[in-house]
Amino acid sequence: MDALMPSVPTLLVLQALEESPLHGYAIARWIEDESSGVLTMKEGTLYPVLHQLERKGLVVGEWVEMGRRTKVYRLTSSGRRQLVDSRQEWAIKAPAINRLVLREG
């Protein structure tokens, strides 16, 4: 599916970070809240995705003191470009997939 569509976890994480930097826990909550509980990104999935994005230079993680030492992620300019591209790709392909998948015999 990832080859056909942008990676959903990646897209959701980039989307979550678009407005402001967040830490992992806040990203997980954002996805859950914004989707009214329909999408829950398992935390175990979230962190490897975040670290992969960091390695690709799409996000940058910085340690800050917030009561406890917390790693906060923010989008880089490459990450923003990636988000725009993935969003456009999604907008084109998702309706087409919907038409195919939801078509009743």
Add this chain to the structure above:
Amino acid sequence: MEWSEYLLMVTEGMDSVEAQAVREELSGHLEALYEELLEGGLGATEAQAEAMRRLGDVGLLRQSFADAFPSRRYPTWLRLVVLVPLGFGSLRVMLGHPDWMMAVLLNAVVVGMIGLGRPTRDIPRAFLVGRWFQTHWPILASAALAGIGAALRPWWNGAPIDGLPASMAGAMPFALYLLPYGGVAMATRWGRVSAQSSMWAVGVAFTVFSFVAGAVFLRLWPAAPVTGIDWYGGYGVGIGSVEWAGPIAILYTALSWVTARGVLWLRSQMMVLHFKTRLRAQK
């Protein structure tokens, strides 16, 4: 299972530096989740278990992180082929056969090519800048200084390689560096080579940069005054007469290790202690 144990299992097999960062990050997540669950009415024990359950299965999570942090393990035979001659050659040099030095250096270059030549992954610049102390740069800078220092004192008169003083510039730091750093590498992580953290590669980079810096220095200033520091005096009969170059190299190695590894180890232990204390207090 306690959080500390869970986190250690999740990060098992990862580079120790990355593992510590991941443990610290996940522990913050567990604590936030735990507090949320407590507020939601769960008891301390249930909340602790539920937080771990929500974070995910140990095996799956470990696999996900292994995929996110790929590393490469060289086969044992390759390690032996490279390391045995290197160790043997180094021993011969230290026992009074400096003519083996070039062979040892050559072998060291092979080790360096293995460690440095094929990065296993892309490392964003921001990642490296944030962890500058784990990169080769401070070590390479020290190596350059060591090489220049070594080049100030040519080999003793009549030595077989007296005509090639620059070629020996890297030899002494290398020999002194190899033992402690190599020992640590063997004990901790040899075989797990990543782009920025192979200790052997660091040692070899030190040697090669020392050599190059010494050679360049001699080329630019062939008649540099001898400083009076007799680094090599009596070197042919043993390592005991080396004056302060040895202690400095060993001290440098120890400091590098403490900076790059020891601090992380201490923080890891403090985190485990913190978990236990916190859980005891909440129970």
